[in-house]
Amino acid sequence: MSIAGNGVVTHTILGCQRARKTRPVLLLGPLTRIHPLHFQHTLRIPTDPQLHTRHQHLQTTVQPCAQSTSTMSLPVGGRRDVPLEEARAALQTHFSTYQGAKYAEGWDHLWSKGDFLPWDRGNPSPALTDTLSNHTDVIGHAMIEEDGKTRRKRALVPGCGRGVDVLLLQSFGYDAIGLEYATNALKACEEYLKDHEKDYPLKDEKVGKGSARFVQGDFYADEWLEKVGLDKDTKFDLIYDYTFFCAMQPPMRSAWAKRMSQLLRPDPQANLVCLEFPTNKPAQAGGPPFASPPKAYLEHLSHPGEEVKYDAEGNVMMNPLAPSSPGGLERVGHWHPADTHQIGKDTEGNVQDWISVWRHR
Numbered sequence: 505m506s507i508a509g510n511g512v513v514t515h516t517i518l519g520c521q522r523a524r525k526t527r528p529v530l531l532l533g534p535l536t537r538i539h540p541l542h543f544q545h546t547l548r549i550p551t552d553p554q555l556h557t558r559h560q561h562l563q564t565t566v567q568p569c570a571q572s573t574s575t576m577s578l579p580v581g582g583r584r585d586v587p588l589e590e591a592r593a594a595l596q597t598h599f600s601t602y603q604g605a606k607y608a609e610g611w612d613h614l615w616s617k618g619d620f621l622p623w624d625r626g627n628p629s630p631a632l633t634d635t636l637s638n639h640t641d642v643i644g645h646a647m648i649e650e651d652g653k654t655r656r657k658r659a660l661v662p663g664c665g666r667g668v669d670v671l672l673l674q675s676f677g678y679d680a681i682g683l684e685y686a687t688n689a690l691k692a693c694e695e696y697l698k699d700h701e702k703d704y705p706l707k708d709e710k711v712g713k714g715s716a717r718f719v720q721g722d723f724y725a726d727e728w729l730e731k732v733g734l735d736k737d738t739k740f741d742l743i744y745d746y747t748f749f750c751a752m753q754p755p756m757r758s759a760w761a762k763r764m765s766q767l768l769r770p771d772p773q774a775n776l777v778c779l780e781f782p783t784n785k786p787a788q789a790g791g792p793p794f795a796s797p798p799k800a801y802l803e804h805l806s807h808p809g810e811e812v813k814y815d816a817e818g819n820v821m822m823n824p825l826a827p828s829s830p831g832g833l834e835r836v837g838h839w840h841p842a843d844t845h846q847i848g849k850d851t852e853g854n855v856q857d858w859i860s861v862w863r864h865r
């Protein structure tokens with residue numbers, strides 16, 4: 505892996521490419537759960553990917569969350585075993601000075617200091633491993649047939665952090681790109697790979713390994729696509745969102761959904777996979793991570809770029825009678841993963857996270 509002058513980090517291992525036909529199966533997931541959330545604003549949501557930068561006046565309520573005594577572990581770098589409430593309160597305090605257009609800078613600052621990265625688990629999402637291994641009936645495999653040829657699926661992990669999920673996708677045979685706003689996160693990816701490449705062995709000899717590339721850029725802009733030699737209209741066959749949606753301030757969610765819709769290939773074999781987290785956090789507790797119950801994903805992805813109403817307590821207001829909007833994605837699978845990071849479980853070890861899978865209609 506290397507960092508090129510244009511800010512692109514590349515690590516590519518090519519393996520045998522044998523065709524595998526995928527047969528997508530549509531699953532209609534259960535409807536969402538309602539949570540007793542509390543919030544103080546009705547949020548106005550920007551309708552354009554760039555608009556979040558113009559909403560600096562929108563500030564979410566910041567209050568420490570005191571719902572758990574568990575810890576956020578930092579297995580790779582930084583302070584270890586910071587109590588959850590302490591870590592979340594510190595994150596909120598930090599981001600209170602990085603609102604609106606400056607928000608992504610706040611993440612960059614944390615990565616450049618490198619001693620407080622409470623979301624960073626240092627190993628791939630067990631829920632993604634479960635999805636790639638046990639839910640191929642929904643998401644297919646790493647290879648795809650297009651115009652009579654077999655090729656690897658192109659995968660994207662926006663806000664990839666240390667890059668662990670990118671390396672996992674590579675080991676399953678995907679050509680994966682990790683996108684990060686923070687330059688120092690990309691350096692962390694490079695460091696991590698030096699010591700941990702052996703932790704990502706080839707999953708299937710017949711499929712071979714794909715490639716892993718890391719690029720600096722803003723999810724809401726196009727420049728990063730060109731940095732990795734892709735056309736600005738490039739679409740992806742698989743997008744994995746892990747703690748990226750919940751990292752966005754609620755007024756940015758409309759733009760998040762529109763961008764996801766733009767980047768996902770309009771094809772029945774192309775899937776946006778979201779690890780829904782945190783599903784039980786009261787909205788009034790603020791963020792990041794901001795409360796992200798399944799209905800938040802459902803409303804925003806059904807109406808990308810449009811205003812989604814929130815009640816005075818900060819709950820997403822569902823409108824099941826509203827027809828899907830242009831570019832709206834359809835949820836084709838929804839399940840609790842067999843395993844997830846500890847932070848996504850309750851005190852008895854029950855998985856609280858959901859996996860949702862979305863496609864163009």
Ligand SMILES: C[S@@+](CC[C@H](N)C(=O)[O-])C[C@H]1O[C@@H](n2cnc3c(N)ncnc32)[C@H](O)[C@@H]1O
Pocket residue numbers: 608611612623624625662663664665666683684685686689721722723724746747748751
């Ligand atoms: C909560 S962290 C999650 C990181 C990683 N997914 C993980 O689980 O370890 C959110 C990440 O999104 C990145 N990020 C925030 N805004 C971004 C943007 N507009 N474009 C690209 N990356 C962004 C941050 O730098 C941060 O590393």
